[in-house]
Amino acid sequence: MKKIIEALLFVSQGPLKVEEIQGVLEVNSAEEITAVIKELKNEYSSRQSPIEIIELAGGWQMATKKEFASYIKKMYKRETTIKLSNSALETLAIIAYKQPVTRSEIEAIRGVESSGVIRTLIEKNIVRICGKKDTVGSPVLYGTTQQFLVYFGLKSADDLPSLEEIAIEEEGNELSEGEN
Amino acid sequence: MEYGIKLEIFEGPMDLLLHLIQKNDLDIYDIPISKITSEYVAYLDIMKYLNLEVAGDFLVMAATLMKIKSRMLLPSHDNDEEGDELKKELVNRILEYKKFKEASKILHTNLESRKDIFSRNTEPEFKEDDFGVEVTIFNLLDAFRTVLEKAKKTPKEIIKEECTVEEKIKLILFELETRRFLAFFSLFSEDETKRSVIVTFMALLELLKTGDISVKQDKSFGEIRIYRKEKGTNEKNN
Numbered sequence: 001m002k003k004i005i006e007a008l009l010f011v012s013q014g015p016l017k018v019e020e021i022q023g024v025l026e027v028n029s030a031e032e033i034t035a036v037i038k039e040l041k042n043e044y045s046s047r048q049s050p051i052e053i054i055e056l057a058g059g060w061q062m063a064t065k066k067e068f069a070s071y072i073k074k075m076y077k078r079e080t081t082i083k084l085s086n087s088a089l090e091t092l093a094i095i096a097y098k099q100p101v102t103r104s105e106i107e108a109i110r111g112v113e114s115s116g117v118i119r120t121l122i123e124k125n126i127v128r129i130c131g132k133k134d135t136v137g138s139p140v141l142y143g144t145t146q147q148f149l150v151y152f153g154l155k156s157a158d159d160l161p162s163l164e165e166i167a168i169e170e171e172g173n174e175l176s177e178g179e180n
Numbered sequence: 181m182e183y184g185i186k187l188e189i190f191e192g193p194m195d196l197l198l199h200l201i202q203k204n205d206l207d208i209y210d211i212p213i214s215k216i217t218s219e220y221v222a223y224l225d226i227m228k229y230l231n232l233e234v235a236g237d238f239l240v241m242a243a244t245l246m247k248i249k250s251r252m253l254l255p256s257h258d259n260d261e262e263g264d265e266l267k268k269e270l271v272n273r274i275l276e277y278k279k280f281k282e283a284s285k286i287l288h289t290n291l292e293s294r295k296d297i298f299s300r301n302t303e304p305e306f307k308e309d310d311f312g313v314e315v316t317i318f319n320l321l322d323a324f325r326t327v328l329e330k331a332k333k334t335p336k337e338i339i340k341e342e343c344t345v346e347e348k349i350k351l352i353l354f355e356l357e358t359r360r361f362l363a364f365f366s367l368f369s370e371d372e373t374k375r376s377v378i379v380t381f382m383a384l385l386e387l388l389k390t391g392d393i394s395v396k397q398d399k400s401f402g403e404i405r406i407y408r409k410e411k412g413t414n415e416k417n418n
Contacts, residue, residue, distance in 0.1 A: 012300070015358070017358075054297070057358075059358075062299060063297045064298045064299070065297070066296040068298075069295075069296030072298050082291065086191055086284070089284040089288055089291075093280045093281075093283040093284035093286075093287055094280050096287070097283060109273075109277055110192050110280075111193045111194040111237055111277070112191060112193065125357075129347060131343075131347070145354065146354065146358050152290040154290070160283075160286075161283075161286060163280075163283060
């Protein structure tokens with residue numbers, strides 16, 4: 001069964017979900033499959049394979065390790081970049097943490113008109129429209145995509161560090177008063 | 181000199197405010213309003229001087245700052261409180277903004293470190309004969325009727341907000357991003373009412389029309405699958 005899973009991971013395009021493996025093997029429980037994947041993951045890392053098995057966007061995927069990036073880029077003779085401007089990242093951060101969120105909620109935080117940035121994020125397939133808010137004018141709600149998780153190497157949308165943690169790390173010793 | 185030559189680009193008034201606070205090492209919880217106001221306005225002047233377009237949002241913030249400043253200068257008790265209130269509101273906004281600013285830096289780090297990790301991004305080539313039968317509109321309609329009959333006869337008292345066709349289209353494309361195909365019936369798995377079944381079906385037809393998807397079947401009257409049409413950018417496999 002481990003061999004089968006390894007083969008499936010090898011050919012899979014994008015993160016392979018445990019349920020998909022389950023669909024192929026037909027019998028095993030999700031826990032069992034996850035355990036085997038983790039075992040595989042450990043095997044790869046203990047024999048220092050250039051390939052690692054990573055948990056990403058709700059699934060598992062084989063990926064080359066960082067240190068080989070330069071060779072891979074050399075082979076393809078090109079840089080791989082998804083460039084995002086600061087304002088795009090800022091807007092994306094708000095969407096990622098507050099989703100589902102409307103444009104006016106985003107703008108209230110940023111203090112600046114944001115429709116253009118949001119459009120860019122949608123075009124890059126990082127953000128999507130995920131519904132409509134049940135208020136006056138039923139404004140569109142934005143959320144992140146599966147691709148967002150892949151680009152940013154996250155297991156799921158909950159995999160982001162919590163804002164409180166960020167604030168604490170940032171503030172450090174500066175202050176510890178409550179926020180009112 | 182610092183101003184004129186290296187003018188940082190600010191994403192908005194909040195960004196500028198935060199920058200001014202950090203640059204001058206001010207206490208974010210107790211911002212000296214008059215100092216920050218004059219710094220802020222000075223900055224806007226430079227932007228104007230350099231013929232940079234000062235977006236309206238920057239001016240709104242300038243007005244807010246001046247309002248707080250004037251309220252706090254007035255001796256009356258009522259106004260004093262109002263000034264404090266406004267200031268507190270501003271502080272909270274800055275703190276909120278700061279959180280996301282930090283979060284965006286973390287995202288940036290994530291993005292940078294992910295950039296050097298590569299995975300396969302092409303599917304193995306399969307013979308298409310198992311799901312090679314083109315589906316006719318009649319096959320689709322037959323399948324649609326089956327789903328429609330299964331849908332609950334009576335909607336709940338009030339129909340809750342449901343997807344529009346446009347949203348459903350986005351949803352289907354989104355699902356197809358991570359999968360090679362979708363089973364026809366799985367499209368409808370979350371549709372409880374007839375209305376939503378119809379919306380899903382219309383989304384499907386629209387996608388067929390625009391050529392974003394194709395539908396195939398294993399044999400006549402067999403299972404129907406929905407495939408995303410390749411955009412012709414996948415030649416670089418192997």
